Amino acid sequence: MTSQKWRKYLLWFANEHVEFRLPEIKSIASLFNINIRWIEKPNQHPYWVVELPSEKAARQIASRSVGLRSCMELWAQGKTEEELHKNVRSYPMELMKPYFKPELSFKIHVETFCNRQSQAEKVSKIESFSYLPLEGSVKLKNPDVCLQLLEYYGLDSNHIPEKPYKLFFGRWIADGQRDVITMLSLKTRKFIGNTSMDPQLSLYMANQALVQPGDLVLDPFVGTGSLLVAASHFGGYVLGSDIDFLMLHGKTRPTRIQPKKERDKDESICSNMLQYGKGSQYLDVIVADASLPLWRPSFKLDCIITDPPYGIREATERIGTTKNYQISNHHLEGHIPSKVEYGLHQIYQDLFQFAAQHLKMGGRLVCWIPVVRRDYSEDRLPMHPCFQLVANCEQVLTKFTSRRLLTLEKLHEPQEKYTGSDVNxxxxxxxxxxxxxxxxxxxKRKLRKMLATQAYRQREEKEANCRAQLEDRDSSSSER
Known part of the structure; x- marks a missing residue:
């Protein structure tokens, strides 16, 4: 049923994290060595029309993408129903006929974007394709062939047009990995913290890092290990490090609201990995300071994915002291080193230098950086001479701040120490x-509240004065 000739495919996306779509698809294409021809330049719309060399390539993209809802072989498109049906009729029958055989069951699925339709309306649209020479039996669950009608009503849910802006019809190929987001949900995860990464963003990071089975993946600011879970889902062998002893040992206060003030004894990163059946891919996590050398120079990684602390909800700390003292041998064994502030500029300088030293050639560093939106410009992004910037996506946090996901690929080995002046x-x-x-x-909120209170009191006083004047007038009239 498949052909090696290039055909048109429709990539149908979920309407969230729009900036992450293109970097994810490009990364997956790079991973599987797929050449994509763009029929239309990718934009904000939730659909892209592309040409792919084979159906296998479409299935490979769908097997990894978490932003993709579904992929279909595009047979026709139009701006009106009449134009769509005209284009369906003109599509080469020799390309459709292999899927219309009597032994193949089928169904036609109707899906709309930014609109809802009744079952009767959907049935009417399905019956409008009665001219297709479908010979097989109808099977609504797991048919051999699924034909799709997709209707796009725009992005403004407050002003939905009567007719769709665009209609697409074709053969469904595969769904994306949206169900994995639910499977890895933080709501059902055993061990989480205040800053545990959202599963969808974690999976985006793993895809952009090109994680594949057998890869060695490190998170040097591992926290509760959300990024390790995502990397292991795609077959990576994972390990992490963090300076927070209590977090790695599950001794911090519970994040979820519950009567007890302590975590369960089995709450840990390891328990998360076992929960998802990835225990065999979990190497270990260690308590370590990211600012101090830990690994042998010959130690190499396939990729590094991480989200360093920003100093807002999690402290930025490294081992150090402002005092000058010496620990006696008697107290050395049980001594817990003191910590000092670990500035953001130093964190990223050390991270980039570590990645340059320990990533394999072609390996990727995928990390978040916090930015003040009004100060941001792409030429001020932290860079390292050993890396090239592959992708740069923004997740807006507030009107004032955001964080950007940087994907960097190692091009050559380090020759000199990185100063990190760009990061500062x-x-x-x-x-x-x-x-x-x-x-x-x-x-500002306090001032607005004060002004609102003053205005309210002034209205109350004015109304009271009016009532008093009316009462005086009424009493004067009665005396007369």
Whole structure:
């Protein structure tokens, strides 16, 4: 049934994390060595029309993408129903006929974007394709052939047009991996923390890092291990490190609201991996300071995915002290080192230098950076001479701040130490500006509340004065 000739396919996306679509699809195409021909330049619409060399390529993309809802072989498209049916009739019958055989069951599925339709309306649309020479039996569950009608009503749910802007018809090939987001949901995960990464974003990161079976993946700021779960889902062998001893040992306060103030004894990153059946791919996590050398120079990784702390909900710390003292041998064994602030500029300088040293050639570093939106410009992004920037996506956090997911690919080995001067200019004072902005917003809210209270009191006084004047007038009239 498949042909090696290039054919048109429709990629149908979920309407969220729009900026992440293109980097994810390009990464998956790179992973499977798929050449994609873009019929239309990718845009904000939830559909892309592309040409692919084979049906196998379409299935490979769908087998990894978490932003993709479904993929179909595109037979026709149009701006009206009449135009769509005209184009369906003109589509080469020799390309459709292999799927209309008597022994093949089928169904026609109707899906709309930004609109709802009754079952009767859907049945009417299905019956409009009665001219197709479908000879098999109808089977609504798991048919041999699924034909799809997709109707696009735009992005504005407050102003839905009567007729769709675009209609597409073709043969369904495969669904994306949206069900994995639900499977890895934080709501049902055993061990989570205040900053556990959303499953969808974690899977985006794993895809952009090109994680594949057998890869060695590290998260040097592992936290509760959400990124390890995502990497292991795609076959990676995972390990992590973090300076927070209590977090790695499940001794922090529970994140979920519950009567008890302590976590269960089996809450850990390892228990999460076992929960999803990935225990064999879990190597270990260790308590370590990211600013201090830990691994042998010959130690190599396939990719690094991480989300360093920003100093907002999680502290940025490294081992150090402002005091000058020496620990006696008697107390050395049970000594817990003191910590000092670990500035954002230093965190990323050390991270980039570590990645340059320990990533294999062609390996990827995928990490988040926090930015003040009004200060951002692409030429101020942190860079390293050993890497090239592959992707740069924004997730808006507030009107004032956002974080950007950077994907960098190693091109050559380091020749000299990285100074990290670019990092200082963009992120060095992020924490101070974040709290400064928060304080400014609190003052504005307080001022608005005060002005609203004053206006309310003035209205009350005015109404009271009016009532008093009316009462005086009434009493004067009665005396007369």
């Amino acid at each position: 200019s963009l992120m060095g004072d992020f924490r101070a500006k974040f709290f400064q902005y928060g304080e400014e917003q609190r003052k």
